[in-house]
Amino acid sequence: MKTMVYRIVVLVVVAAAVLPGKAEAGLFRSEYDSIRLYYDETQLRLPGESFRIGVESWLKNGKVKKTVGLAGGSHFWWKYRVEVTGGSFSSGKVTVNERLMPSRGKYISVRVYPRKESRLARELLIPLNYETAIEYRPVSRFDKSPGSQIKGELVAYFDNGMIRVYDDLRNSRASAYFRFWATGGYWDNGKFIIEPDFMKIRDHRSDLYVESLRNTWVTDTFSVFLDYRHHYNLSFRGSSGDSGFSGSGGASGSPGQHGQHGYPGQDGEWGYDGPDISVWADLYYDSLLNCDLLYVFAENDLTGEEFRYLINPDGGTLSVVSRGGDGGRGGDGGYGGAGGDGRQGEKWIEKRIEKRVVKQPVVQKVIRKEKRKVTGPDGTEEEVEVDVEVEETVYKEVEVLVEVEIPMQGPGEEGGSGGWGGPGGIGGLGGYGGNISLFFTDDAWPFKDRIKALSSGGSGGMHGNGGRGGAPGHGGQGNPPGRNGLPGHDGPSAMGSAEDGGSGNIIYGTTDEFFFYDNTAHLSAEEKNP
Numbered sequence: 001m002k003t004m005v006y007r008i009v010v011l012v013v014v015a016a017a018v019l020p021g022k023a024e025a026g027l028f029r030s031e032y033d034s035i036r037l038y039y040d041e042t043q044l045r046l047p048g049e050s051f052r053i054g055v056e057s058w059l060k061n062g063k064v065k066k067t068v069g070l071a072g073g074s075h076f077w078w079k080y081r082v083e084v085t086g087g088s089f090s091s092g093k094v095t096v097n098e099r100l101m102p103s104r105g106k107y108i109s110v111r112v113y114p115r116k117e118s119r120l121a122r123e124l125l126i127p128l129n130y131e132t133a134i135e136y137r138p139v140s141r142f143d144k145s146p147g148s149q150i151k152g153e154l155v156a157y158f159d160n161g162m163i164r165v166y167d168d169l170r171n172s173r174a175s176a177y178f179r180f181w182a183t184g185g186y187w188d189n190g191k192f193i194i195e196p197d198f199m200k201i202r203d204h205r206s207d208l209y210v211e212s213l214r215n216t217w218v219t220d221t222f223s224v225f226l227d228y229r230h231h232y233n234l235s236f237r238g239s240s241g242d243s244g245f246s247g248s249g250g251a252s253g254s255p256g257q258h259g260q261h262g263y264p265g266q267d268g269e270w271g272y273d274g275p276d277i278s279v280w281a282d283l284y285y286d287s288l289l290n291c292d293l294l295y296v297f298a299e300n301d302l303t304g305e306e307f308r309y310l311i312n313p314d315g316g317t318l319s320v321v322s323r324g325g326d327g328g329r330g331g332d333g334g335y336g337g338a339g340g341d342g343r344q345g346e347k348w349i350e351k352r353i354e355k356r357v358v359k360q361p362v363v364q365k366v367i368r369k370e371k372r373k374v375t376g377p378d379g380t381e382e383e384v385e386v387d388v389e390v391e392e393t394v395y396k397e398v399e400v401l402v403e404v405e406i407p408m409q410g411p412g413e414e415g416g417s418g419g420w421g422g423p424g425g426i427g428g429l430g431g432y433g434g435n436i437s438l439f440f441t442d443d444a445w446p447f448k449d450r451i452k453a454l455s456s457g458g459s460g461g462m463h464g465n466g467g468r469g470g471a472p473g474h475g476g477q478g479n480p481p482g483r484n485g486l487p488g489h490d491g492p493s494a495m496g497s498a499e500d501g502g503s504g505n506i507i508y509g510t511t512d513e514f515f516f517y518d519n520t521a522h523l524s525a526e527e528k529n530p
Contacts, residue, residue, distance in 0.1 A: 001285030007432040032114045033058045037122045038070070039094075044162055045108075045128050046177075046214065048098040055080060066093060081118075085109035091104075094127065099176075103128040104215040111342055130215040134178070136208060136222040139167070145230030146318075147196035147426040148410050152222070154210065155180065179211040182439045185224075194224060198310050201226065204288055214294025227289070229315035234298055235376040236277065236305055236434065238325035238458060241269030244425035247334030247467060256476070259337030262422030262467035262491060268328030271431030271458035271501060275302035281451060283313075283444040287300060296451065302434075313447045320438075321454045324501035327461030333422030336470030336488035340433040342413035345478025350406045359395040366392060412478025418488030427496060429459030430501030438513040448508070457501025466491025 038054040045051050054070040066073035067080070069092045082089040086108030087096045100106050113121035135155045142150045152176075153167040166174045170190030180187040184206035185194045197199050204226045213216040244266030253259045270289045279298045286293045292309040296318055312320055370388045375379050400498045433455035440448050469488030476482040 014516035031060045031121045033060045047096050047100045050093040050095040055499040070473040083111040104130040129158045131156045131218045133210040143230040144227045146198045148194045151426045169379040182208045193399030228310045228312040232318045235321040236275050236276045237323040238272035238431040241271045241328035241428040243329040244268045244331030246332040249335040249527030250337030250419040252338040253340035253341045256341045256413045257344050258416040259339045259419035259470035261419040262334030262336045264422045265331030265333045265425035265464040267425045267430035268330045268461035269464040270428040271325030271327045273323045274434035275433045276434045280439045280443045281444045298367030318451045322434030324433050325459040326459035327428030327430045327498050329461045330425030330427045330464030332464045333424045333467030333491035335467040336419030338420045339416030339418045339473030339485035341474045342415040342482035344476040345410035345412045347409045357397050361393050412476030412482030414482045415475045415485035417485040418472050421467030421469045421491030423491045424464030424466045424493045427463045427498035429498045430458030430460045432501045434503040435504040437507040439509045441513045452521045453506045455504035460500050461495045463494035466493040
């Protein structure tokens with residue numbers, strides 16, 4: 001944290017009265033004995049802005065406390081009550097009321113005391129600062145010619161020796177402390193703009209005036225004496241042709257039917273020709289600037305619009321351009337419709353009597369040998385085999401007649417073919433550049449190279465793309481299945497673009513002197529004849 005160094009402006013030391021018999025006890029009590037109020041004179045105290053103050057307090061126990069913000073300060077501001085007349089206070093900062101404009105010769109009052117110790121209150125009348133001088137200065141190079149924009153900064157010098165630079169005059173907060181107005185130009189969005197029409201500029205001079213609202217006695221004038229060394233540009237262009245609409249897509253085919261063909265894309269429109277331009281130039285000696293100047297009058301022959309320029313042949317130029325409009329792009333062809341799927345073959349059930357071999361149960365008698373015990377003549381038992389007839393079930397294959405159902409299906413229908421894509425539209429031709437006629441007086445003729453003429457045609461429009469062919473329909477299910485349809489062909493496309501427009505003619509000629517500069521043209525009749 002940066003420590004601020006404060007200058008002691010008011011030093012108030014008040015010795016607190018000590019009651020008899022209580023002097024010793026008072027030395028150990030943490031009560032306030034006196035306070036000092038500080039502010040730094042190098043800080044700017046301006047309407048709408050803030051500056052810091054500080055308090056140093058002596059306690060009865062001999063300790064010294066400083067508020068936060070002073071060197072070594074740790075005493076919090078909530079232990080004090082601060083009253084400001086002409087502003088407000090928060091966390092060690094006094095904010096000056098914006099309404100105290102202009103600020104020259106004005107004060108604000110700051111009263112501070114420990115809470116519940118109003119008897120120790122200290123009050124200061126603090127003077128507000130104000131500008132003693134201001135200076136507007138450009139921050140980048142600019143041409144001294146009509147229409148030039150000058151970005152600058154404002155340097156303010158204050159009565160306490162401080163200097164402040166306002167480098168962003170678009171900021172309404174900064175520019176609100178100053179008033180800007182001009183002659184031979186105007187102030188717009190933080191920039192000084194020289195009047196584009198030289199006929200409205202008096203004596204080839206544009207002035208910006210700045211006034212301090214904090215001290216209305218302080219003003220500055222920034223003056224620009226025009227030298228007309230500028231590269232002017234007068235450019236026209238024919239309108240571009242509209243692009244063609246894309247063709248509509250073909251409808252998909254119904255079951256088994258072909259898709260519709262896509263519609264063709266629309267051709268792009270031709271670009272419009274650039275306008276013809278006439279230019280007249282006359283040379284005259286300007287007594288105010290002590291140099292020769294070219295007066296140039298130009299006219300758009302199509303609309304009748306007029307343009308005027310002053311050009312210093314020593315570094316100044318004028319480019320006159322007439323371009324044809326670009327041709328419109330051809331529309332894309334519509335896509336072909338998808339072929340319809342073929343219908344499935346007819347289905348039915350056939351019944352037939354068929355022989356089938358099945359296994360059926362049969363009961364039959366068979367002889368099996370069994371072991372049995374018998375008693376012999378001698379009374380003994382013995383085991384003997386005897387034949388026994390038994391019945392058993394067996395399965396035998398037999399042939400029977402049965403009725404069966406057989407599902408049947410006819411052949412599937414063929415799928416429809418996809419529609420053909422529509423052809424792409426043709427791009428429009430580029431417009432022609434306009435004719436440019438240049439006329440010079442005899443004394444202006446040697447400087448004809450200071451006016452450069454260019455006539456060029458517009459670019460031809462791109463040709464549209466052919467539409468995509470439609471997808472084939474699927475053959476219907478059946479016995480045999482139907483064949484798929486054929487895919488549609490893509491629409492034809494022309495490669496590249498249409499032709500560019502041609503250039504117009506550049507014509508040179510001579511003319512009689514026609515311009516006489518009147519430095520008093522802007523004056524009223526009373527000003528011309530006082």
